[in-house]
Amino acid sequence: MARYRTRTWLRENVPVLGRFFPPGQRNCGSHEWFRADEETDRCWHCTVGVRPHQPVPIDPDNSVWQELNKSAAAGDDVSRRMVLQLMAEHEAYEALMALEMRTKATDLDLDVPHLEEQAATASAASRSLMEAARRPTA
Numbered sequence: 089m090a091r092y093r094t095r096t097w098l099r100e101n102v103p104v105l106g107r108f109f110p111p112g113q114r115n116c117g118s119h120e121w122f123r124a125d126e127e128t129d130r131c132w133h134c135t136v137g138v139r140p141h142q143p144v145p146i147d148p149d150n151s152v153w154q155e156l157n158k159s160a161a162a163g164d165d166v167s168r169r170m171v172l173q174l175m176a177e178h179e180a181y182e183a184l185m186a187l188e189m190r191t192k193a194t195d196l197d198l199d200v201p202h203l204e205e206q207a208a209t210a211s212a213a214s215r216s217l218m219e220a221a222r223r224p225t226a
């Protein structure tokens with residue numbers, strides 16, 4: 089029962105979302121996620137889509153996002169709060185990505201001496217090949 093609590097609450101409190109919560113348990117085939125609670129993401133479209141929570145970026149083309157924005161702009165307070173929550177999720181996602189980028193940059197920095205060594209070797213090989221090419225053949 090707890091499984092459907094969030095969906096039911098959303099359907100009842102955010103009327104614009106009603107059509108994103110079809111009855112039944114058929115897999116929608118293209119899950120779009122929302123954060124149902126601290127640990128869980130659920131699909132807007134079906135009850136099959138459940139996964140451990142991970143922050144997701146806002147997709148401006150996402151129909152749910154567009155409907156929520158319209159509804160929020162029209163003064164619906166629940167939609168406005170959901171928009172803010174999605175924006176917070178987006179910020180969390182950006183922070184996570186920034187962290188990963190820094191980690192990658194650090195990894196690259198660690199590789200720089202090795203890459204320089206490879207480049208120097210390639211350069212030396214290139215020089216010696218050019219010198220060999222200039223040398224008259226015996």
Ligand SMILES: [Zn+2]
Pocket residue numbers: 115116117118119120131132133134135136137
């Ligand atoms: Zn789905």
